[in-house]
Amino acid sequence: MENNSCRFAIDFFEFCFLVEACIPPRPIARSMFWEKVIDKHFYEMTQEERERLYEWVCKNYTYQEGIKNKNEDCLLFQARFSPDNQVNITTNFNGKEETHEAFVWGTRYYISSRKSIQEEYIVSVKSNKNESN
Numbered sequence: 001m002e003n004n005s006c007r008f009a010i011d012f013f014e015f016c017f018l019v020e021a022c023i024p025p026r027p028i029a030r031s032m033f034w035e036k037v038i039d040k041h042f043y044e045m046t047q048e049e050r051e052r053l054y055e056w057v058c059k060n061y062t063y064q065e066g067i068k069n070k071n072e073d074c075l076l077f078q079a080r081f082s083p084d085n086q087v088n089i090t091t092n093f094n095g096k097e098e099t100h101e102a103f104v105w106g107t108r109y110y111i112s113s114r115k116s117i118q119e120e121y122i123v124s125v126k127s128n129k130n131e132s133n
Contacts, residue, residue, distance in 0.1 A: 012049055016056045023062045024073035025084040034073055038080045039112040044100070054081040074102055079105045083129060097123065103121075 014115070019037055022030040042050065057063050058076065062130065066074030079085050080103050089102045089109050102109040108116040109125070 010070050016053055020060055023060055026067055035113055038077060042080060062079050086128045088126045088128050089117055091119045091121040092123050
């Protein structure tokens with residue numbers, strides 16, 4: 001059997017339906033997928049796909065209620081995917097300079113739901129609002 005990193009291919013439309021079915025609050029398996037959308041799949045999407053998914057999810061009643069009721073998982077998705085909340089962070093750690101696609105969550109910059117960037121390593125912060133690929 002060939003080792004292929006993509007064993008189950010679905011198109012973007014099917015992916016959006018799957019994400020919509022997992023809008024919190026949901027059982028643990030769906031919650032785990034929701035987190036994976038924020039932490040992994042975000043980086044696999046084009047800027048246009050990110051924006052389209054965000055628009056799609058924002059139209060969903062369950063999501064709107066989650067935002068209104070301050071559901072942390074919905075608020076985290078909002079922070080990760082809102083085009084107005086995206087920044088490029090340049091860091092310097094041990095002499096190695098890197099740029100990260102990050103988002104604002106609370107008072108920190110995050111690159112995933114559980115990983116933030118430590119302030120002492122930040123060289124610059126640039127909003128990527130209105131940037132395109």
